[in-house]
Amino acid sequence: MVKENQLKVHNSLTGQKETFEPINQDNVGMYVCGPTVYSNVHLGNVRTFMSFDMIYRYLKFLGYKVRYVRNITDAGHLTDDGNVENDRFVKQSKLEKLEPMEIVQKYTVDFHKVLEKFNLLPPTIEPTATGHILEQIALAEKLINLGFAYEVNGSVYFDVEAYNKKGLDYGELSNRNIEELINNTRDLDGQGEKKNPVDFALWKNASPAHIMRWASPWGDGFPGWHLECTVMSTKYLGDYFDIHGGGMDLKFPHHECEIAQAKGSNGHEPVKYWMHANMLTMNGQRMSKSTGNYILPMQLVTGENDFFEKAFHPSVVRFCFLQAHYRSVLDISNDAMLASEKGYNRLVEALKTLESITPKKTSTVDIAELEKKLYAAMDDDFNTPILIAHLFDAVKMINSIKDSFENITAEDLDRLNVLMNGFVHEVLGLDTEAVNESSDKLDGVVKMLIEMRNQARVDKNWTLSDQIRDQLSALGIQLKDGAEGTTFTF
Ligand code: AMP
Ligand code: ZN
Numbered sequence: 001m002v003k004e005n006q007l008k009v010h011n012s013l014t015g016q017k018e019t020f021e022p023i024n025q026d027n028v029g030m031y032v033c034g035p036t037v038y039s040n041v042h043l044g045n046v047r048t049f050m051s052f053d054m055i056y057r058y059l060k061f062l063g064y065k066v067r068y069v070r071n072i073t074d075a076g077h078l079t080d081d082g083n084v085e086n087d088r089f090v091k092q093s094k095l096e097k098l099e100p101m102e103i104v105q106k107y108t109v110d111f112h113k114v115l116e117k118f119n120l121l122p123p124t125i126e127p128t129a130t131g132h133i134l135e136q137i138a139l140a141e142k143l144i145n146l147g148f149a150y151e152v153n154g155s156v157y158f159d160v161e162a163y164n165k166k167g168l169d170y171g172e173l174s175n176r177n178i179e180e181l182i183n184n185t186r187d188l189d190g191q192g193e194k195k196n197p198v199d200f201a202l203w204k205n206a207s208p209a210h211i212m213r214w215a216s217p218w219g220d221g222f223p224g225w226h227l228e229c230t231v232m233s234t235k236y237l238g239d240y241f242d243i244h245g246g247g248m249d250l251k252f253p254h255h256e257c258e259i260a261q262a263k264g265s266n267g268h269e270p271v272k273y274w275m276h277a278n279m280l281t282m283n284g285q286r287m288s289k290s291t292g293n294y295i296l297p298m299q300l301v302t303g304e305n306d307f308f309e310k311a312f313h314p315s316v317v318r319f320c321f322l323q324a325h326y327r328s329v330l331d332i333s334n335d336a337m338l339a340s341e342k343g344y345n346r347l348v349e350a351l352k353t354l355e356s357i358t359p360k361k362t363s364t365v366d367i368a369e370l371e372k373k374l375y376a377a378m379d380d381d382f383n384t385p386i387l388i389a390h391l392f393d394a395v396k397m398i399n400s401i402k403d404s405f406e407n408i409t410a411e412d413l414d415r416l417n418v419l420m421n422g423f424v425h426e427v428l429g430l431d432t433e434a435v436n437e438s439s440d441k442l443d444g445v446v447k448m449l450i451e452m453r454n455q456a457r458v459d460k461n462w463t464l465s466d467q468i469r470d471q472l473s474a475l476g477i478q479l480k481d482g483a484e485g486t487t488f489t490f
């Protein structure tokens with residue numbers, strides 16, 4: 001049963017917040033463009049996948065049965081410079097002296113490890129482009145037969161002008177005008193082959209040296225990038241499905257091309273709600289591999305990087321990301337991470353406090369009101385920053401109950417527990433137990449070192465006792481000797 005709700009989602013296609021009404025009652029089909037697995041995912045990529053993880057989690061939390069498809073781009077015509085020989089997979093395989101499919105395997109494993117670390121749920125289907133070559137060829141053939149694509153020298157291109165002449169409106173998602181596009185497109189790819197610079201590849205002819213290649217009616221070649229998402233989304237979700245997501249930068253040309261391919265072949269829109277997540281910047285600059293302003297997710301967790309003064313727990317990173325709305329740009333910096341860590345620790349402390357509260361006969365707190373606010377925040381286009389603000393109202397409430405300024409009945413306490421666990425663990429996906437467990441372990445290790453230092457002092461081994469204190473201090477752990485013994489602070 002889906003909880004009665006007034007969920008509104010921002011639809012990039014209309015630019016409006018719309019009431020969410022799935023096509024098939026309680027079932028939701030959601031497709032999110034996955035990673036291109038030719039290198040390690042960076043923290044910016046993680047933000048986008050985390051935004052859709054939060055959306056997936058909330059839909060499930062409301063009771064929807066969600067089929068969540070997120071693909072792996074392990075082939076496809078992707079270059080940085082338009083040169084067909086600089087296909088990213090082939091280029092990387094030459095660089096690392098590995099087979100292209102070894103590159104794919106290596107970075108797919110890395111991708112999964114990283115997302116697991118940040119507590120993202122796996123999609124329900126994770127199809128690959130290489131597993132759907134036949135379907136991509138079939139769609140290219142269909143588009144040729146319908147007059148929306150043409151073949152030149154073993155490559156097949158989508159004919160944007162033919163599509164537009166049928167009144168199908170190329171550019172509707174990114175609000176681009178075809179004349180402007182024709183005048184401003186400087187795409188080196190397919191020069192001399194394309195009828196029009198805005199036309200895009202559905203299939204590319206492979207030169208004899210090109211290693212990633214498949215047989216097709218047009219000779220050996222490989223698929224265009226946009227084709228795979230149309231094929232995989234419609235294969236698993238039908239030719240009209242609820243949600244299609246990805247980063248803002250995919251709106252054009254990728255998603256625009258997906259719409260054109262689907263509408264060209266079926267005559268109607270493929271997606272009810274298009275959703276786009278905004279970018280991550282670091283120290284005010286867009287995170288991207290090409291500019292060097294990027295950090296690998298694990299480097300933030302281990303502290304091995306030049307941008308942050310310390311390591312941060314994956315849950316703190318997750319909390320930091322969700323403190324921004326998914327459609328806003330989020331800038332991370334050392335100060336922002338430290339502030340998030342503080343806030344996160346307050347939340348974790350409050351959850352611990354909640355466990356030790358003794359109920360009273362009457363309540364002076366309004367749990368129904370809190371519940372309304374938590375749902376309302378998420379129903380308003382997944383507004384996690386407002387949700388978190390209300391969770392901090394709950395933190396204040398919990399602390400007031402602990403200090404006996406407020407009272408709570410057993411029934412209300414149960415409700416509060418359900419709400420806090422539901423929204424913190426299930427919806428936001430914060431693994432507060434893991435933080436407790438690892439910080440408990442760290443506490444144990446520091447206490448053990450203090451005992452060793454005490455023994456060293458008894459043995460008058462001042463070199464060892466100083467070494468323990470200094471090395472802990474270098475790690476940011478300060479020891480303080482007092483009448484009660486030695487205490488420590490982080
Ligand atoms: P890619 O592997 O390059 O196709 O990117 C995977 C996903 O990460 C796409 O949805 C991109 O839009 C998204 N992405 C790339 N750079 C950033 C960034 N700096 N911040 C947030 N998302 C990003
Ligand atoms: Zn895609």
